[in-house]
Amino acid sequence: MTRQRVALLSHVNYDAYRHDDGSPYFPPDEFDVTFLARPRDIAQLAPGQVSRSIPVDMHPSGELAVPLPPLVGDVEFDWVVATQERLLLPAARLREANGLGGMGTEHTLLLRDKVAMKNHFSASGIRVPEFMEISEPIQATDLLDKFGHIVIKPVLGSSSLDVRIIRDQNELMSFQRQGFASADRYEAEEFIAGRQFHIDSVVNNGVPVAASVSRYLDSHESFPLNGQVRSHTLDDGPDLELLLEFNRAVLGCITWFSGASHLEVFLDDRGRPVFCELGGRPGGAGIDTTFRYRHGVSLLWASILPQVGQAVPDSGTQARMDQPATGWSMIYPPELGRFRGFDTLPQAEWLLQLTAPYRPGELVRRPRQAKDAIAVASVCGRDSHEVVGRLAEVKSEIIVSITPE
Template sequence: MGYGAYRHDDGSPFFHPDEFDITLLARPRDIAQLTPGQVSRCIPVDIDASAELELSLPALVGDFEFDWVVATQERLLLPAARLREAVGVAGLGTEHTLLLRDKVAMKRHFSAHGIRVPEFTEISEPIQAAELLDKFGQIVVKPVHGAGSADVHIVRDQNELIGLQRQGFGSPDRYEAEEFIAGRQFHIDSVVNNGVPVAVSVSQYLDSHETFPLNGQIRSHTLDDGPDLELLLAFNRAVLGCISWFSGAAHLEAFLDDRGRPVFCELGGRPGGAGIEAAFRYRHGISLLFSSVLPQVGRNVPDASDLARTDQPATGWSMIYPPTLGRFRGYNALPQADWLLQLTTPYRPGDPVGQPRRSTDAIAVAAVCGRDSREVVDRLAEVKSEIIVSIAPE
């Protein structure tokens, strides 16, 4: 996400140069997209190496003095918290940020406050999950600080666990194993004021996050009115009530198990990815991204909007994966419709197209609106069918 994303619907910047003196730490490719005058100074960083970044940020900023440190990307929340502590500015520190980032710390915290979480254990190698696998018959193994569903494994028997032991973990991160929750998975996106949600969207995932097959996709749609929606809204209020110190944007992943009971998966103190920002802005008239920024510069989140989308209140999004591997040549055809809220096409001619490794390795990201969830799902299918790309084999 480049700096150009930090804008209101009318195109005005979140951080107006007349009011803010911005030092931007970003990938070199994002810095190259800036226009003169957008920021005061730039520091190129490798944001993908977030563990190293936590240690190197204080040295990178040198003697610059700051009033605030702002981060909205999941892997940068902990580096930003440690930078605040290193330079002595206000805002969330490491202790609180860990509860929004570390999957072991957050489960311990919310479980202690009465929220149902999967049974879990921290592990340093896959075989240490054997007892948990025996107990539940199916488990999930994932990095403690993982993002984008990368290196997540569903283990269904001891042979698969032994295979994972031989393969080894794909990341130097700490790992956890947890009970597999049979049921449906949801994401609940909120603007939060001191632990109280002021605007909320509840969406159901339609596809697995375990793999990202060629020509596949990951989709979600907002829930229509009904008991599931009310149950998950109440669960979201209960979860957020356990972090009364938090204001900003929250992205809660949760399940309804096979008996219809809500179960915590994980919570991020940042805007959801994919098409969530565009869909949320359309439905609520509030930006999750802007709502994430405001508390980090000492200001309140926006009030809930009176906007009521009575004609097309439902929204959904999809991340669409390449149909084949090779060298990208171009988008030959793209959909156009007034109900298409977002269409992001990140590939450029000449880019290599490899096997997707994380959820964000998409050839297109779309967000749509509709009268109800059924129409949203139909429109997502229409979008996918109308995206035609050219990829040369290698």
């Protein structure tokens, strides 16, 4: 059998691409994998895991230092796969440069570029915040006067990096003097007062095959030391049904899309859904773990399959009926310094995931974006109330050792 040649662009370790039983997503007898990743992830490859590896210089935000086509040279592929937010556009450009099938830049931009995205869904009848692209903060003056609160963020941003909430003209003028944090394009949009949710789905040609609706409990404006960002799935009720219907309407505007989606949405102060943004990839933090528990399907796997010419999976084994609710938390370091390890960690049968990104000896920096956590935990429970309590229990039992510098 001829092996399919896959370019896998990744900023996570290759071991992440495995089923629950440990078998690889890309069996070596079926796939000839070229792994394009950071040198530290390449260094952790085991012999025979991939056919070849190509180091890629990635900024901590995920941006690439150089375009991919010159890096891969004359290596030929059948498929290009990427499952992380910042790598979707580079993957699309590599497909086009090599004349390959799969999503190109036109469709990928509708799932990455916040201006193109809002224009597309608004034209399709989806309610979006009033917004505008800006080249400097002062250009948002009229928008701020109209709404009183606005949000300014990078057009191609992710993980809430460099997102600012502006509450008055003094804050806007201060931001104008400070300037943007990067040379990225920026947009300003009305601040939606209300509750924020994420809806994660396996999607087949614009139709959700399986979906989970979760509510955020914490602000994404800043990530303070000893703070956290949490979410929990919704219990049965009107909000759940309303948001599932909104998710179907949004995904129905992209009938060309199959894979995993991550929709951010608000319920405003009158209980009406408002589009925030849509990602054509799995959600981060503990979302894949909790979704797999509830639906028996990995969002990561569902994201990969259409990129190698295969259909998305149907829903599998469902969550335990006595503990169907789930939630996750990204827990931020209590202090800055040199990470030494954990003195204590929680253990419980309802703890679905506990991961620690830092390695002993690494410098703990002040969190700038949602993913800058010292630990990520996922739990299950009978309902949302029990899930929130268990997340608090997990946080209280994590004791970390950090040496100040």
